[in-house]
Amino acid sequence: MLENKNQSRTSLSELGEFGLIDHLTEHFKITKETTIKGVGDDAAILKFPDEQVVVTTDLLIEGVHFDLSYMPLKHLGYKAVMVNLSDVYAMNANASQITVSIAVSNRFPLEALEDLYAGIQAACVNYKVDLVGGDTTSSQVGLVISVTAIGHCVADDIVKRSGAQVNDLLVVTGDVGAAYMGLQVLEREKEVFKVNPKNQPDLEQYSYIVERQLKPEARKDIKPLLKELGVKATAMIDVSDGLSSEILHLCKQSNVGCNLYEDKIPLDPQVISVCEEFKLDSTTIALSGGEDYELLFTIAQADFPKIKANPNFSIIGHMTEEKEGMHLITRGNTKIPLIARGWNAMSDNE
Numbered sequence: 001m002l003e004n005k006n007q008s009r010t011s012l013s014e015l016g017e018f019g020l021i022d023h024l025t026e027h028f029k030i031t032k033e034t035t036i037k038g039v040g041d042d043a044a045i046l047k048f049p050d051e052q053v054v055v056t057t058d059l060l061i062e063g064v065h066f067d068l069s070y071m072p073l074k075h076l077g078y079k080a081v082m083v084n085l086s087d088v089y090a091m092n093a094n095a096s097q098i099t100v101s102i103a104v105s106n107r108f109p110l111e112a113l114e115d116l117y118a119g120i121q122a123a124c125v126n127y128k129v130d131l132v133g134g135d136t137t138s139s140q141v142g143l144v145i146s147v148t149a150i151g152h153c154v155a156d157d158i159v160k161r162s163g164a165q166v167n168d169l170l171v172v173t174g175d176v177g178a179a180y181m182g183l184q185v186l187e188r189e190k191e192v193f194k195v196n197p198k199n200q201p202d203l204e205q206y207s208y209i210v211e212r213q214l215k216p217e218a219r220k221d222i223k224p225l226l227k228e229l230g231v232k233a234t235a236m237i238d239v240s241d242g243l244s245s246e247i248l249h250l251c252k253q254s255n256v257g258c259n260l261y262e263d264k265i266p267l268d269p270q271v272i273s274v275c276e277e278f279k280l281d282s283t284t285i286a287l288s289g290g291e292d293y294e295l296l297f298t299i300a301q302a303d304f305p306k307i308k309a310n311p312n313f314s315i316i317g318h319m320t321e322e323k324e325g326m327h328l329i330t331r332g333n334t335k336i337p338l339i340a341r342g343w344n345a346m347s348d349n350e
């Protein structure tokens with residue numbers, strides 16, 4: 001559906017496995033002092049003096065997590081890295097290395113993997129992380145891509161999900177719900193395209209939400225920003241499965257409850273208008289959509305003046321005693337229980 005500009009097709013078997021790895025990784029440069037040895041030996045060698053190391057992995061499967069009919073491979077590569085870096089930043093750590101493993105069928109030409117790795121490389125350059133290894137194997141079915149990200153942080157700066165206290169304020173970065181609505185638009189265009197393949201989609205008016213779906217950016221900027229403001233988050237998580245399910249994680253792991261205020265949830269105007277077009281409730285989308293890759297965190301009330309005027313942050317609620325439970329306070333001032341309708345990897349109807 002989206003035009004593929006890379007038209008030539010070189011069979012993967014022409015290079016062999018080692019030739020392929022060399023070809024795909026040759027343009028990656030090692031830039032971190034913490035990388036002693038990258039690609040090329042049996043294992044990478046890293047060195048982190050006096051810091052704790054954080055490690056996180058995500059697995060993305062064609063047909064489950066992405067659809068190549070509207071996800072260009074370059075974007076997929078970029079997004080696969082973002083999904084992982086977001087988890088590193090959610091620990092308040094600095095990301096420094098990634099490994100990338102792929103399982104690929106011979107339906108993909110070399111040029112497709114070049115596109116995938118161009119996206120991975122763009123992410124490495126933009127976020128200053130080194131590609132230090134991976135694995136390459138064949139797949140009988142679709143494309144599988146797994147990224148592991150490695151980060152580091154002095155022990156005192158690490159922020160877990162479990163540190164939220166009663167009366168802490170709940171804060172989210174950026175806005176939420178856009179990536180999910182971008183996906184709805186892309187799915188709709190795909191159906192239109194199936195009926196009439198000559199119909200190239202005009203996504204101009206949906207540019208923000210489509211970009212949030214196809215090219216998310218992880219919040220590398222939040223750690224230094226909080227430091228500059230003199231704020232230490234008490235608990236933190238990234239918003240991958242939807243705001244409500246992330247809030248429930250913070251509450252459960254911190255043994256607190258929460259009041260979330262509907263009117264405080266940050267929504268982009270494009271999300272509001274596209275929700276109207278699709279006849280969807282924008283609050284439901286914000287709570288359950290997911291793939292926002294924003295950071296959700298709690299701070300002590302005393303830190304409120306330090307962040308209240310900052311456009312990166314929205315204060316959306318506060319933590320309560322655990323026994324009070326988790327609630328959404330609606331615009332009409334009714335209190336309804338917050339439930340996780342976040343995207344469930346095990347359900348087959350989504």
Ligand code: ADP
Binds near residue numbers: 038039040133135
């Ligand atoms: P081994 O057989 O010991 O697993 P490989 O031949 O799979 O070694 O890998 C050789 C080197 O290339 C290693 O440094 C490995 O981390 C790296 N590598 C393999 N596949 C990839 C990939 N898809 N992307 C980046 N590096 C890779």
Ligand code: MG
Binds near residue numbers: 134135136
């Ligand atoms: Mg290997």
